[in-house]
Amino acid sequence: MTKINYYMPVKIIYKVKALVDIKKHIDDKTVLLVTSAGHIKRGLLNKLKNVNITHVIDNIDTHPEFKNLESIYESILDIDFDIILAIGGGSVIDSAKYLSVYNNNKDKTFVTKLIKNQINTDYFIKPFISVPTTAGTGSEITPWATIWDMEEKKKYSLYLPELFSKIAIYDPSLTLSVPKDVTIQTGLDTLSHALESIWNKNANEITINYAIKSAKLIVDNLPLLLENLNNLEYRDNIMKACMYAGLAFSNTQTAVAHAMSYYMTAHKNIPHGIACSFTLPMLIDNIIGKYDFIDEALIKIFGECSSKPLREMLKVLNISTVFSDYGIYDEELELLKSSLDKIQRAENSLVAI
Numbered sequence: 001m002t003k004i005n006y007y008m009p010v011k012i013i014y015k016v017k018a019l020v021d022i023k024k025h026i027d028d029k030t031v032l033l034v035t036s037a038g039h040i041k042r043g044l045l046n047k048l049k050n051v052n053i054t055h056v057i058d059n060i061d062t063h064p065e066f067k068n069l070e071s072i073y074e075s076i077l078d079i080d081f082d083i084i085l086a087i088g089g090g091s092v093i094d095s096a097k098y099l100s101v102y103n104n105n106k107d108k109t110f111v112t113k114l115i116k117n118q119i120n121t122d123y124f125i126k127p128f129i130s131v132p133t134t135a136g137t138g139s140e141i142t143p144w145a146t147i148w149d150m151e152e153k154k155k156y157s158l159y160l161p162e163l164f165s166k167i168a169i170y171d172p173s174l175t176l177s178v179p180k181d182v183t184i185q186t187g188l189d190t191l192s193h194a195l196e197s198i199w200n201k202n203a204n205e206i207t208i209n210y211a212i213k214s215a216k217l218i219v220d221n222l223p224l225l226l227e228n229l230n231n232l233e234y235r236d237n238i239m240k241a242c243m244y245a246g247l248a249f250s251n252t253q254t255a256v257a258h259a260m261s262y263y264m265t266a267h268k269n270i271p272h273g274i275a276c277s278f279t280l281p282m283l284i285d286n287i288i289g290k291y292d293f294i295d296e297a298l299i300k301i302f303g304e305c306s307s308k309p310l311r312e313m314l315k316v317l318n319i320s321t322v323f324s325d326y327g328i329y330d331e332e333l334e335l336l337k338s339s340l341d342k343i344q345r346a347e348n349s350l351v352a353i
Contacts, residue, residue, distance in 0.1 A: 004204045006251055010141045011167045014243065016232075018131070018171035019047045022085075025129060025167055029082035030054045032126075034096040036088045039133065042177065044087065055079050057099070060088065063148045063265070063272075064095045066112045066156075073099060074108035083166075084128035089186070090137025093130045094145035097163055100126045115147060115158050123160070130165040133174040135239040136186025136273060138193055138246030140168040148266070155262040170243055172236040180226060184317055185273030187222040187238055191215055192257050192276040193245035198297050199287050199350045202252040208297060210248040215301045217241035219309070223316055255349035256340065257283060263339045270326055278314065278321050281307035287351045294350070 030052050035044060037058045045053075055076060061068050076099065086096035101111045101123050113119045130140035139145065145158040178186070194214035197207050218241045225234035254276075261275035284307040287294055295305045302309040314321060323333060337353065340346040
C-alpha cells in the first residue's frame with residue numbers, strides 16, 4: 001500500500017453552537033432550507049432568523065424515494081435561491097443533493113433519469129452547505145446520495161464528482177435530541193463505514209488511519225453514550241467518529257456489508273444502520289489472518305484480532321448477529337447473495353463471501 005490518492009474538497013467546520021454564526025458562511029445569498037419537520041418544531045427557524053431563507057422543505061422521507069423527491073423538485077423549479085442549506089440527518093442531506101442538481105429544462109424527473117442512466121446530458125449543481133444532526137451517514141463529506149425505489153425494492157446512488165458539500169458544519173450539540181434507537185443505528189452505520197474502508201481494495205494509509213480513529217471512538221464511546229444520552233462529551237466523540245469515517249470512505253466507498261444491507265432494508269425493512277452492521281463480526285472472522293494491515297488495524301481498534309469484542313458490544317446494544325433473527329433464512333440468503341453480483345460496492349471488498 002505505497003500508492004496514495006486522496007481527495008477532499010469540503011471545508012470542514014467543527015464547533016459547538018455552530019448555528020449562531022452560520023450567516024457568515026452564507027453572506028447575503030438567498031437560501032433554500034432543507035430540513036425535517038421535527039427540527040422546525042424544535043425552533044430551528046428562530047436560530048436562522050438572520051439567514052435569507054426563501055423557501056423551506058421539511059417533508060423528507062426517512063428513506064428518500066424518487067416519487068417524493070420528484071414532487072419536491074417540481075415545487076421548487078420556479079423558486080430563486082443561491083444556495084441550499086441542509087440541516088438534518090443523512091436522509092435530509094441526501095435529499096438536498098438530489099435537489100441541488102438541475103438543467104435548464106425544468107423537468108421534475110431530470111435527476112431521476114440521471115441516476116437511472118436514462119439520459120446522459122449536461123447538468124449544473126447549486127452549492128450546498130450540510131449541517132448533520134445525526135452522527136452516522138457521513139453524507140456531508142461524500143459525493144454520494146442514497147435514493148430508494150421501493151416499488152423496485154432497489155437502492156440507487158446519486159454520484160457526481162462535484163456533489164460534495166461546499167461546507168460541512170459539525171456541531172455535536174445538535175445531536176443531543178437524537179433518541180436511543182437512532183443513536184444506535186447511526187453509530188453502527190459509522191462503525192460500518194470505518195471498518196469497510198479498511199478491508200477495501202481502495203484503502204490507503206490516509207483512509208486507514210482515519211478509519212481506525214473512527215472505529216475506536218465508536219467502540220469506546222457508543223455503549224457509554226447509550227447510558228447517558230445527554231452527555232455532550234460522548235456525543236462529541238461519536239460525531240468525530242462520523243467525521244473521521246467520512247474522511248475515510250469518501251475516498252474508498254463502502255464494501256460488502258453495505259452491499260448486503262441494501263437488499264435487507266428494501267425487502268425486510270431493517271433500518272440501514274442495523275442492516276449494514278450486524279454482519280460485521282462475520283466479515284471480521286472471514287478476513288483475519290489474510291492481510292497484515294487489516295489484522296493490525298483490528299488490534300488497534302478492538303485490542304485483539306478477533307470478532308469477539310464487537311460481538312460483545314453488539315450484544316450489549318441488543319443487536320443480533322444471526323440472519324434468521326431478521327427473518328432471513330436459507331432460501332432468502334441465496335437471493336441476498338445473488339443480489340451482490342449487481343452491486344459495485346461488493347467489488348470493493350477484500351472479504352470473500
